Amino acid sequence: MMKVNSFVFSALILAALLLPACAGNNVAENTAADDDTTLEEVAESGETLTGESVVIRGQFEAKVSDALFLVQDENFLEGEAVLVLNSADSGFTVPEDEATAIWVTGEVRQFTAAEMRDYEAEIDPAVYADYENRPVIIAETLMLAPSPEEIAENPEVFYGQPIVVYGEVESVIDAGVFTLEEAELFDATRLLVVGQFPDPVEAGERIAIRGQLQPFVAATFAEEYDLTFDPAVQSELEAEFAEAPVLLAEEITNN
DSSP: OOOOOHHHHHHHHHHHHHHHHHTTOOOOTTOOOSSOOOHHHHHTOTTTTTTOEEEEEEEEEEEOSSSEEEEEOTTOTTSOOEEEEOOTTSOOOOOSOTTOEEEEEEEEEEOOHHHHTTSOOOOOHHHHHHHTTSEEEEEEEEEEOOOHHHHHHOGGGTBTSEEEEEEEEEEEEETTEEEEEOTTOTTOOOEEEEOOOSSOOOTTOEEEEEEEEEEOOHHHHHHHHOOOOOHHHHHHHHHHHTTSEEEEEEEEEEO
C-alpha cells in the first residue's frame, strides 16, 4: 500500500492551500456546500433569495462589462442566464471561452443602481436598462471548474491556480489517493487526486473537490515533500499518470 509521512503530507496540503492566496484569488475557508444552488433557482427566485449566500456552478456565457458577466446552467441552456459581479480585488480573470465552467460563491442581490453603489465597480448606466431588477450574485469566490476530461485535454491552462472539479470517484487506490472521472460519462478520463481527508471516499461517490493542479512526478514528490510510495503502487501510478496532472485536494464535499 502507499506509505505517506503524515507530517510532510500535511505540509504538502498546507502548501496547496497557500498557493491560491499567492495567486490573488479570494479563497475563503469552507466555502463549498453539500448542495449547490442551481442557476435556474437563482434566475427564477425574484426577491426570495435576496441576501442569501449561494454556491453555484455554471457555464460562462458572455461578458457584460469589466465587472459583470453572465453564467448559464449547463443542463438548462434555454433558461435565463444569471449575472455575476466580479469584484475588483478578486484576482479572477473572466474567461473568453464560452465552454468554460465557473464555480461561484456569493450573496444574491437585486441588480439596481442603488444596490450596486455599495460595491466598487464601474457599471455603464446603459447596462441597467437591460438587467435592472434581475438577481445578481456578488461573488466572494470565483474559480474555474473544469471537468476531468477538460483537464486531461489541456492541463497547462489550469496549472498554478485554484480550481474546483466535480466528478465521481472511479477507484480508491489508498487512503487519500483515488481517481476521479466525470459522472455518467462512459469511458471517461481518470484524474488522479491526492489529499488528506477526515472521512474516506468510496467508489461511485459523487463529489466536488477544491484544490490545485500540478504534474504528477513521483521523484519530485519524494525529493520536495518526502512523499514515498510502495514500489508496486509507484510503478502502477507512473505507468498511467507519469507527467499527467494530479489534483492536490484541499477540500471535498458531496455533490
